[in-house]
Amino acid sequence: MLTKRIIACLDVHAGRVVKGVQFVDLVDAGDPATQAARHAREGADEIVLLDITATHERRQTLLETVRRTARELFVPFCVGGGIRSAQDAGQVFDAGADKVSINSAALADPGLIDAIGRSFGAQAVVVAIDARRDPHAADPVRDAQVFVQGGRKPAGRRVVEWAREAEARGAGEILLTSMDSDGTRAGFDCQLTAAVSEAVGIPVIASGGAGTVAHFTDVFARGKADAALAASIFHFGVSSARALKEELAQAGVPVRLPC
Amino acid sequence: MRVTVIDYKAGNLTSVLKALRHLGAQVEVTDGDLALVESAERLVLPGVGHFQATERLDATGITSAIRAAIGRGVPFLGICVGMQWLYAGSSEAPAQPGLAHFPEACTRFPECSKKVPHVGWNSLEVRSSSRLLAGVGPGEFVYFTHSYKAPVTAETAAVTQYIEPFAAAVEQGNVMGVQFHPEKSGATGLKILRNFLAWEGN
Numbered sequence: 001m002l003t004k005r006i007i008a009c010l011d012v013h014a015g016r017v018v019k020g021v022q023f024v025d026l027v028d029a030g031d032p033a034t035q036a037a038r039h040a041r042e043g044a045d046e047i048v049l050l051d052i053t054a055t056h057e058r059r060q061t062l063l064e065t066v067r068r069t070a071r072e073l074f075v076p077f078c079v080g081g082g083i084r085s086a087q088d089a090g091q092v093f094d095a096g097a098d099k100v101s102i103n104s105a106a107l108a109d110p111g112l113i114d115a116i117g118r119s120f121g122a123q124a125v126v127v128a129i130d131a132r133r134d135p136h137a138a139d140p141v142r143d144a145q146v147f148v149q150g151g152r153k154p155a156g157r158r159v160v161e162w163a164r165e166a167e168a169r170g171a172g173e174i175l176l177t178s179m180d181s182d183g184t185r186a187g188f189d190c191q192l193t194a195a196v197s198e199a200v201g202i203p204v205i206a207s208g209g210a211g212t213v214a215h216f217t218d219v220f221a222r223g224k225a226d227a228a229l230a231a232s233i234f235h236f237g238v239s240s241a242r243a244l245k246e247e248l249a250q251a252g253v254p255v256r257l258p259c
Numbered sequence: 260m261r262v263t264v265i266d267y268k269a270g271n272l273t274s275v276l277k278a279l280r281h282l283g284a285q286v287e288v289t290d291g292d293l294a295l296v297e298s299a300e301r302l303v304l305p306g307v308g309h310f311q312a313t314e315r316l317d318a319t320g321i322t323s324a325i326r327a328a329i330g331r332g333v334p335f336l337g338i339c340v341g342m343q344w345l346y347a348g349s350s351e352a353p354a355q356p357g358l359a360h361f362p363e364a365c366t367r368f369p370e371c372s373k374k375v376p377h378v379g380w381n382s383l384e385v386r387s388s389s390r391l392l393a394g395v396g397p398g399e400f401v402y403f404t405h406s407y408k409a410p411v412t413a414e415t416a417a418v419t420q421y422i423e424p425f426a427a428a429v430e431q432g433n434v435m436g437v438q439f440h441p442e443k444s445g446a447t448g449l450k451i452l453r454n455f456l457a458w459e460g461n
Contacts (some may be wrong), residue, residue: 002377002380002421003379045380071277072281074449075395075402075443075444096274098274103302121269121270122376173378201375202374226374229380256380
């Protein structure tokens with residue numbers, strides 16, 4: 001039986017794992033290679049490394065971090081942040097990533113999705129969408145808006161439409177972050193996740209708001225997510241992938257328990 | 260042990276090479292040097308992406324060299340599209356023939372309410388006679404990402420269920436294939452690659 005994936009997310013800044021609330025107030029949370037290895041050992045199904053303050057000057061730092069992290073990692077490894085061309089993506093793959101996550105660069109040039117998919121396969125392209133409900137719209141969920149610049153600036157696109165376009169252009173997965181929920185530990189935005197998951201035929205990874213085990217059962221059931229991202233829940237020893245999965249298994253969610 | 264990995268420019272080989280090296284293999288890569296295929300002790304054909312990309316194997320003469328190597332008893336492992344290539348072809352690229360070591364064809368998952376591609380960790384029902392999957396028990400999972408799959412036949416070494424049962428692994432003597440990615444399947448995947456590296460004649 002296909003299991004629901006629990007994905008450990010490492011937000012990285014200048015080669016270190018950091019955690020903030022709604023992308024501000026960053027706190028140091030350790031070394032990416034050490035953290036990734038620990039999460040994989042404890043049963044995380046996949047590792048996502050997001051360079052949250054990627055700049056051109058820090059490109060080599062990121063590639064070195066990816067190389068170091070990938071070295072002993074034998075689960076799928078996705079890298080995002082600062083990837084603006086198929087060539088950038090190629091460097092990240094050469095450094096050991098299996099997938100790249102693209103966000104604002106894909107909004108600026110949607111053809112980037114096609115280009116990376118053509119060269120490296122659709123399975124290697126994750127389109128990340130930062131979403132906020134639109135409180136002024138008749139249907140705040142269906143009309144949720146895409147945001148860029150760490151959630152500060154509206155991109156002028158509706159989330160569901162953009163997810164569909166990404167799929168049509170050859171994205172392999174959608175990583176959907178609810179900016180309303182991110183860092184709150186108050187639960188995923190299940191309605192928004194379900195709206196996107198029902199609109200596309202590719203897997204949707206839910207992100208933003210994980211705080212308890214019940215939040216995960218909820219986003220798999222009500223949110224129709226194929227995978228869920230967790231960052232803060234794993235940091236500072238709050239919980240482990242193993243503990244989370246054992247509880248999910250007891251709640252009837254199909255998960256891969258670590259051997 | 261020496262392993263020759265065939266690069267046909269379909270996606271990224273880094274993860275496969277890394278896993279083989281991690282297991283102590285001496286890895287060489289060829290994208291057209293037939294001498295390397297002819298002298299190979301073990302062959303791995305990885306592959307992510309489109310079945311059409313296997314046309315490069317025909318164009319470079321690697322297809323014939325692989326057929327000859329298999330005939331000599333060289334252990335061969337196809338991964339993902341590399342496994343599908345062992346069959347007669349795939350509906351993903353109907354005009355592009357496979358090796359046809361197995362006579363069946365690969366097809367897309369049928370349309371239904373479930374998502375295609377099949378992405379994630381799924382379980383294996385292993386046939387007890389499989390040498391490639393020796394030691395892989397119930398409750399172990401491997402990582403898949405694909406939209407096309409091979410049918411279940413007498414040579415199927417493991418069956419996985421998604422929408423319908425399909426061949427997660429195939430094995431006939433020295434010819435082996437896995438639809439999943441052992442290089443991305445944690446300890447279970449490394450165990451399978453180790454079995455391949457340890458494979459010694461009949």
